[in-house]
Amino acid sequence: MHLSVFDIVVLLTILFWILLIIHGRRQNPLGLPLPPGPAGLPLVGNVLNFPKMNSWLVAAQWRKEYGDLVYMQILGNRVIFANTYETAIDLLDKRSLIYSNRPRFTMMRELMGWDWGLNVMPLGPRLHKHRMFLRQFLHRNAMKRNHNILTLETHQLAAGLLNSPDNYLYHVRRATAAIIMKIAYGYDVGLSGDKYVKLADEAVESISIAAEPGAFLVDFLPALKYVPAWFPGAGFKRKAKAWRKLSQSMLKDPYQMTKRKILEGTARSSMMTDLVEQHTVQYGCIDGEEDIAACAAITYTGGTDTTVSAISSFLLALVLYPEVQTRGQEELDRVVGRDRLPNFDDRSILPYIEGIVKETLRWNPVLPGGGPHLLDKGDVYNGYFIPAGTTVLPNHWAMLHDEVEYPDPFSFLPERWILKEGQKEPRDPAKVAFGFGRRQCPGKDLADDSIYITVATILAVLDVQKAKDAQGQPITPLGRYRKGLISHPEPFDCAIIPRSPEAAAMLCHAIEGGE
Numbered sequence: 001m002h003l004s005v006f007d008i009v010v011l012l013t014i015l016f017w018i019l020l021i022i023h024g025r026r027q028n029p030l031g032l033p034l035p036p037g038p039a040g041l042p043l044v045g046n047v048l049n050f051p052k053m054n055s056w057l058v059a060a061q062w063r064k065e066y067g068d069l070v071y072m073q074i075l076g077n078r079v080i081f082a083n084t085y086e087t088a089i090d091l092l093d094k095r096s097l098i099y100s101n102r103p104r105f106t107m108m109r110e111l112m113g114w115d116w117g118l119n120v121m122p123l124g125p126r127l128h129k130h131r132m133f134l135r136q137f138l139h140r141n142a143m144k145r146n147h148n149i150l151t152l153e154t155h156q157l158a159a160g161l162l163n164s165p166d167n168y169l170y171h172v173r174r175a176t177a178a179i180i181m182k183i184a185y186g187y188d189v190g191l192s193g194d195k196y197v198k199l200a201d202e203a204v205e206s207i208s209i210a211a212e213p214g215a216f217l218v219d220f221l222p223a224l225k226y227v228p229a230w231f232p233g234a235g236f237k238r239k240a241k242a243w244r245k246l247s248q249s250m251l252k253d254p255y256q257m258t259k260r261k262i263l264e265g266t267a268r269s270s271m272m273t274d275l276v277e278q279h280t281v282q283y284g285c286i287d288g289e290e291d292i293a294a295c296a297a298i299t300y301t302g303g304t305d306t307t308v309s310a311i312s313s314f315l316l317a318l319v320l321y322p323e324v325q326t327r328g329q330e331e332l333d334r335v336v337g338r339d340r341l342p343n344f345d346d347r348s349i350l351p352y353i354e355g356i357v358k359e360t361l362r363w364n365p366v367l368p369g370g371g372p373h374l375l376d377k378g379d380v381y382n383g384y385f386i387p388a389g390t391t392v393l394p395n396h397w398a399m400l401h402d403e404v405e406y407p408d409p410f411s412f413l414p415e416r417w418i419l420k421e422g423q424k425e426p427r428d429p430a431k432v433a434f435g436f437g438r439r440q441c442p443g444k445d446l447a448d449d450s451i452y453i454t455v456a457t458i459l460a461v462l463d464v465q466k467a468k469d470a471q472g473q474p475i476t477p478l479g480r481y482r483k484g485l486i487s488h489p490e491p492f493d494c495a496i497i498p499r500s501p502e503a504a505a506m507l508c509h510a511i512e513g514g515e
């Protein structure tokens with residue numbers, strides 16, 4: 001019998017579908033339905049209606065139609081949006097044994113060279129090792145040794161905001177970078193134009209673009225990575241090539257700089273010096289150098305832009321909600337007084353300031369789309385079958401704007417956490433904002449401490465207000481956010497002045513004394 005090419009293609013297609021059905025039956029012997037979701041096209045699935053940007057907003061809308069879990073299939077890749085806290089906890093936390101892998105991230109890991117990054121690393125001993133390294137330096141108790149760094153750099157931030165308020169974003173970025181560079185490498189960031197900060201900013205920007213689900217088709221069709229860079233439509237390959245240099249410099253440059261200092265005997269104690277010491281074996285050789293370099297670098301890449309986003313949202317909230325500033329300052333004056341700056345010991349007796357920290361994490365979440373969790377094994381949930389290989393996207397935005405948990409969710413209301421008798425405390429936003437299960441953010445205590453000390457210090461010494469236009473009328477920021485995986489407010493006008501000459505003098509004194 002002679003078969004034409006057409007016959008062979010048809011036969012192979014039928015065979016493929018039969019194997020797919022047999023495989024599906026094995027995984028799902030009860031023939032349970034998949035969770036509901038928008039209808040897709042044959043074979044390509046939801047490729048046309050998968051949101052390319054801000055997918056969490058679209059998924060929150062879909063929730064009204066399809067429910068807490070919304071299922072989609074894009075070119076054979078299965079994706080589920082988990083729209084509520086309960087579903088995220090049930091799947092990603094309680095069943096974390098099977099829901100803790102990461103998707104393949106072809107663009108980031110394979111083309112841009114971020115395979116060393118903990119955030120995209122598959123489960124396995126390497127991931128475990130990196131998480132243990134970070135835990136050693138960043139968990140709640142270990143953070144105490146970093147409090148001095150956080151306090152000093154936050155004083156510098158307040159001084160920078162006073163001296164050139166128009167550059168507020170620069171000062172926030174510099175302070176966040178300075179804190180993390182000191183913790184990770186013992187390195188002092190300059191007051192302006194630091195080359196490592198510039199490098200990291202560019203690197204983080206490239207990740208923020210590349211890691212957004214749906215941003216690059218190659219993440220759904222990995223075979224596209226073989227398309228030559230000159231081919232029409234292969235712009236992603238050219239981008240990846242340029243961005244790859246950033247990931248490699250980010251991994252190696254600050255590490256080599258610190259290693260040189262260690263050899264010269266001039267390195268300041270840091271995460272990296274401690275790890276190098278712990279892993280130096282015979283003849284001065286360092287065991288697992290790449291792991292140490294990767295952990296220090298991921299602290300920087302994971303920690304800077306995220307914290308900058310939160311602090312920028314706090315500044316925006318102060319401009320839009322002047323009463324929050326007044327109440328926060330009133331609490332600080334009453335509890336801490338006006339003759340010293342607040343510190344970490346004050347935290348437990350500042351409930352309104354604590355409420356501001358919580359609202360900062362909730363109001364406009366830093367990572368509204370959360371971190372993607374890949375399911376390793378077929379699972380059944382609420383009568384639905386979830387196939388192995390499905391990526392679950394926890395919709396942080398929807399969870400943190402849940403009207404039942406947080407009435408009037410789009411307003412910045414720290415008083416939610418000042419409870420009247422018999423009132424139930426709303427869920428702590430940190431339970432959502434830092435993710436779930438085994439992939440929960442390893443920098444959450446550092447982030448939380450950074451936000452607290454920034455809120456307390458800024459309110460103690462500064463007034464952040466609406467700027468005025470040429471006619472002397474106050475300018476109200478629109479409160480819009482840029483698109484992207486990490487959510488930043490669009491640049492807004494504001495006026496930043498000292499609360500009083502005494503407050504400004506106290507700040508200068510604290511910086512001079514390095515208190």
Ligand code: HEM
Pocket residue numbers: 118119120121131134138298299300302303304306307310366367370371372373433434435436437438439440441442443444446447448
């Ligand atoms: C306000 C600031 C921050 C927020 C809101 C935040 C949030 C998150 C979220 C949502 C995830 C994904 C969790 C998941 O997959 O379920 C994550 C992962 C991660 N974060 Fe953070 N983060 C912040 C600051 C930091 C800091 C300061 C560090 C510094 C070490 C850091 C390092 C990381 C790393 C390395 C991962 C990947 C963990 C893994 O995949 O196992 N983050 N973060």
